[in-house]
Amino acid sequence: MSTSKTGSDSGSVKVSASADELEVLQSSVAAALTRHAYGEHALFAIRLAIEEAVMNAIRHGNLSDPAKTVEARWSVGADSAAFHIIDEGEGFDPGAVPDPTLDENLEIPSGRGLMLIRAYMSEVRHHGMGNHLEMIFRREAAA
């Protein structure tokens, strides 16, 4: 992955349970996307997916344990952007997450993060026990 003069097109950030490092991650990714002239909708989609993925990893993966961190790796290219969000938890079965859009689940306040990630990203894969999420945003898929 190439690196521009004004910033990096890839990087990694360790995010603690307080999520204090999340804004640095978001700003770095947004700067790289802007350098590659990604549109407003792409920036919105990627910001939301990163937010949901990292917060899910902190809450449901690391169970908000302050001794654990979430590793967020990212790379932005001309045609696509890839993200790896890895927590130190025991993983989960993504197929077992209830569908929050069913009528009986519509008034449950939580459980929408993963579906938003799937809706906004071009590809979503779970590696290992489910504690490693890979998300790819392809530019041609952007609305």
Added chain:
Amino acid sequence: MASETSRLRFSSQGSVLLVEFADRDVLDEVAIRQINSELVRQIEAAKTAHVLVCFRGVEHLSSSALGTLITVNSLVKKRGGQLRLSNIKGTILEVFRITKLDRLFQIHDSSEQALAAFPKG
């Protein structure tokens, strides 16, 4: 009479409690927890049961913010009122559509339209 917190602005519009956001991003967990507790406190203290949440100026929101709106909707309904939402930017409206929460919430283009839709009296 309006009161102000760091995250939200509250004012009375006839029989409706109007809520507006001070921040353009409603993403941060700490901020959302603060918004949640402030909303619940203000709604429980309000003389009227109806609530309008105006999203003017809001650029981003997360699923946690949606969760707060669902909690507020339940509280407002329990108090015999209606919750209506207005001025939601297109990109955020898409989040409501993806999650099908546009079926749960009554969403209006403008706060004027929303205020006119509340029951009179």
